[in-house]
Amino acid sequence: MDSENRTKIRVNDLDLYYGEKQALKDINMEIKENEVTALIGPSGCGKSTFLRCLNRMNDLIDSVKINGKIYLEDEEILTTNDVINLRTRVGMVFQKANLFPMSIYDNVAYGPKN
Ligand SMILES: Nc1ncnc2c1ncn2[C@@H]1O[C@H](COP(=O)(O)OP(=O)(O)OP(=O)(O)O)[C@@H](O)[C@H]1O
Ligand SMILES: [Mg+2]
Known part of the structure; x- marks a missing residue:
């Protein structure tokens, strides 16, 4: 059996x-399946900006323009029309809890409902 882990995100x-x-310049990297990958760098170097690209959360910021490609297996993250499906596969755990502007019940139920 191949012991090398597969590339999950490219x-x-x-x-x-x-x-x-x-904010991000010419990033090329592979993230392997079944491994922990850490991004380390000084405040403001772009760690959160990069992570937000992986499930299209930068779409919500009007001024953002992105060039390049990110693949989740064979799917192109930056151009996929199925963002809901993408976000079921690429989640984000925030440093601080972030609630949507609705009830706690609706916040908790949002994921399962979608
Ligand atoms: N919504 C935004 N509009 C404009 N500039 C932004 C925005 N968000 C981040 N930036 C800028 O982009 C750069 C990268 O910020 P980012 O938050 O990604 O860094 P970080 O590495 O996550 O920092 P920290 O370690 O403090 O969390 C910084 O110069 C920041 O000021
Ligand atoms: Mg950050």
Whole structure:
């Protein structure tokens, strides 16, 4: 059996801009299945910005422009039309709890309902 873990996420030539300001520059990396990958760097270097790309949470920020490609297995993350399906596969656990502006019940039920 092949002991090398498969690539789960592949990032090709990723650039991200907030308006004129470039926050991510030419990122190329592979994230393997069944491994823990840590991003380490000084405050403001772009860790959260990068993580938000992996389930399209930067879509919510109007000024963001992204070039390059990110693949989740064979699916293109940055162009897929099925963002709900993507977000069932790529979750994010925040440093601080973030509630949507609705009841606690609706917040808890949101994931299972979708
Ligand atoms: N919504 C935004 N609009 C404009 N610029 C932003 C926005 N979010 C982040 N930035 C800028 O992008 C750069 C990267 O920020 P990011 O939050 O990704 O860094 P980080 O590595 O996660 O930092 P920290 O360790 O403090 O969490 C910073 O210069 C930040 O000011
Ligand atoms: Mg951060």
